[in-house]
Amino acid sequence: MSDHRELYQETILDHSRSPRNKHAMPDANHHADGYNRLCGDKLSLYLKIENGVIEDISFIGEGCAISTASASLMTETLKGKRLEDVSPLFEKFHNMVAGSVEKIDDEEMLGKLLVFSGVREFPVRVKCATLAWHTLQAALKDNSKTVSTE
Ligand code: ZN
Numbered sequence: 001m002s003d004h005r006e007l008y009q010e011t012i013l014d015h016s017r018s019p020r021n022k023h024a025m026p027d028a029n030h031h032a033d034g035y036n037r038l039c040g041d042k043l044s045l046y047l048k049i050e051n052g053v054i055e056d057i058s059f060i061g062e063g064c065a066i067s068t069a070s071a072s073l074m075t076e077t078l079k080g081k082r083l084e085d086v087s088p089l090f091e092k093f094h095n096m097v098a099g100s101v102e103k104i105d106d107e108e109m110l111g112k113l114l115v116f117s118g119v120r121e122f123p124v125r126v127k128c129a130t131l132a133w134h135t136l137q138a139a140l141k142d143n144s145k146t147v148s149t150e
Contacts, residue, residue: 008115011073016065021058021075028056034135036127041067045135052083059132066116066125071132073112078136086140089113090133096120097129 025046034043041063048056057075061068078086093113095101099120107114119129 004114005118008118011112011115012065012069015069015072019059019068019072021072021079022060023058024060025056025058028058030139032135032139034061034131034138036063036067036131038124038127039064039067041128041131043067043071043131043135045071045132045139047136047139049083054078054081054083054086063131064128066119066128067131070116070129073115074132074136077111077113083140086136090137093133094130097126099123 024044025048028046028048030047030049032045034045035041041061043059043061043063046056046058047054057079059071059075061071063071077089081089089109092106092110093116096104096110096113097116097119104110104114104117116129119125
């Protein structure tokens with residue numbers, strides 16, 4: 001685990017400095033805004049969903065390194081995924097960062113998202129890491145109002 005830590009840290013830094021899929025999407029059919037008042041992270045999420053598949057997903061916003069990297073890695077992970085795969089993945093991710101399970105299972109399913117496994121040691125950062133995912137849930141419900149991680 002600690003062998004991975006440096007690599008995880010590098011991946012988070014890389015995604016926070018050069019976020020993937022960071023742009024607005026004028027023809028999105030789902031959209032939501034998220035705000036983490038604890039840290040000040042702001043996020044707008046855009047999705048294009050066709051026949052139950054996330055054809056495209058992007059975000060814009062300003063936030064700390066963790067929230068930006070999380071949005072970047074989430075969009076990268078979810079592009080091309082079926083909608084029914086989103087909730088199980090979010091559940092695994094949330095259990096990992098919130099530390100509600102002793103042992104992280106389904107490492108294969110989490111893939112690159114494992115870089116956030118260290119967040120569980122910093123409870124104040126959990127909301128930074130999960131902001132993109134909470135905003136995603138709002139976007140999938142087509143809820144246009146700003147979600148709060150409170
Ligand atoms: Zn933050």
